[in-house]
Amino acid sequence: MKKVKKYGALFLAFVMAAVSLSACGSSNKESTTAATSAATTAAASETTAADTSADPSEAVEDFSGQTLVVANWKGYGSDAEYGAKAFEEKYGCKVEHQYFTSLEEMITMLKQGGQGKIDVVLPNSTYVKVMTDQDLLEPIDTSKLSTFADLREDLRDFSDSVIDGQYYAIPWTWGTTSLGYNPEAFSEPITSWSALWDSANKGKVGMFDEFDSAILTAGIYTGQEDLWNPNLDEIKTALLELKANTRTFWASYDDFLKPYMSGEITLGNMWAGTASQLLSSGEPVEYIYPEEGTIAWCDFWGIAKDAPNYDLALKWIEFMTDDEFQYAFATDENAHNPVNTAVEASLTDDQKKILWMYPEGPSKIYMQKYMPEETRSQWLELWNEVKAN
């Protein structure tokens, strides 16, 4: 028995050593094969790039040897085949991704050693000002972006991304938080936010438990002049009335689906993605943009301060907003709204329906933007007061 144990232990140790050594070995091999394949694709793309570039008079610049560092969410378009890979082939460079799991993390990434290493970042519309205030973004030379004129104006000229005529962020994709309802429960289609406040819908509303969209929605409904500086008393009264109609607050998709399926709630505010998920679960749903206006969010590309590859970063932004990428992004299985107006127009009716852009998108959008901490605390306090009432 002792001998079995002794040899058994020796064998185990040998196996573990062998495994760890082989792992070292294979990773070395992997990097060398990667380097050689990169070199060959770079060489290949050099010759093909000139041939495949859309504008023959403008040769595609060769960025071989450069590595673009992109900071983004994992699995969000830029690391797809039609994203980073296509870009690498087009410009002969390499693309490296650094992923974050929250916007706070993105900022920490930059402040703790990322500056000078990271080239492009993806802030949300609420974080652009946070970044510009902390001097984390470079101004973007929009004259070099061929897609600049194709961008949706209301997104492109977002107030927080333009400072003194300089653009610090370029829109990439966007979405809305709007009204969804069960068409089978209503005889007439809904067109206005007032449906949520209608006493006929008492106890049938499912509200999103997020204080800023709740207060912004109440602001749109009560017709506030400045949604981000509303009359808080009017908002509170409106929200209390809304609460009387509300059956439950939802925080995640499942919270909404359950009572919706059993018919306990028939309308509420939601993201376009939620409506798509409901549809794919077999539930009838209509997602509309009320006439008073819709709240929207947008993800922007920005060039980080002291980016090592500024010109390549500009090419990246151009690539991310051009027809090819935006079309692929809008028609892949998780359809994302394009910001490129040419792509928007080229979508078929069915594709537009999937994006809830049929017959057309929202006419009036209120883009969620930066809110100072005191305002956020104030609004949360108001929301908690309403909920606790």
Next chain:
Amino acid sequence: MNFKYHFKKGGFLVLPSAAFFLCLSLLPLAMLVAFSFIKGNLGSDGSIAAWTVDNFVRMFSSWTFSKLMLKSVGIGLLVTLICIILAYPAAWGVAKIFKAKNRNTMVMLAIVPFFTSQLLLIYAMMLILQSGGLLMTLLGNLGLADSSGSILYSTPAVVIVLVYEYLPYMILSLYSSLESVEDNLIYASHTLGAGRFKTFINVVLPVSFPGLLSGIMLVLIPSVGSFVEPGLVGGSDGMMVGSLINSQFSTVLDMGYGSALSFVFLIILSLIMFIIRTLTNRANKSIGGIA
């Protein structure tokens, strides 16, 4: 001299647990109290903006916290009461009525909910209670209620779910102390002429007080601070104080205010536990139990 010797002999063995207790219990508590005096959130580099008592002023300048605290304590006490009423017969049954060989199986059955995640338990309850679900269809068929409505998304639903989640704690605590009631004591009390009720009050109850107290602590404190259940099944009027504290930490990142709320919550609950303990000790003495 003796004392010194004993200390030398085994005193240092206490160090690991003492260190554990210090780092995982006392230090975080001290940090909580310290953080309740800072303004806003800690900076990303750990810096503190300012020291202030504003957080406490803010807490009591509106009725939100006090209202929610009162409501949460009320719900917690209700849940505890229902748990006590349901758990006593169950614990007594497991401890005394079932044959000794079945006892372990019974205890296992009582612990089964612990094997499942808390969220799953809540969803299971929701499935049963929801409109068109098990309960409502049954009531609809019996003609007692409309099956398209439901009790979900209201405070009773929160109470039901909390009782379902915390009943095993109460059963186990009571079981552990009811098991120690000697059968001879009960026979003796019967022999001396006490009926079943009097036996219960004067013999069984006092012996079970330690278990009762720990059961109350295990059920009351989490119930008062719960925020997942009110969020999922409480409906629009179901908010409890836990959601308020949670929103400070996860939505606005206002650590100062959140810590202040937690600190006051801690004090209030300690007071409640102190009152409950004093009352049970008084009751214990008056019934004539072992002090």
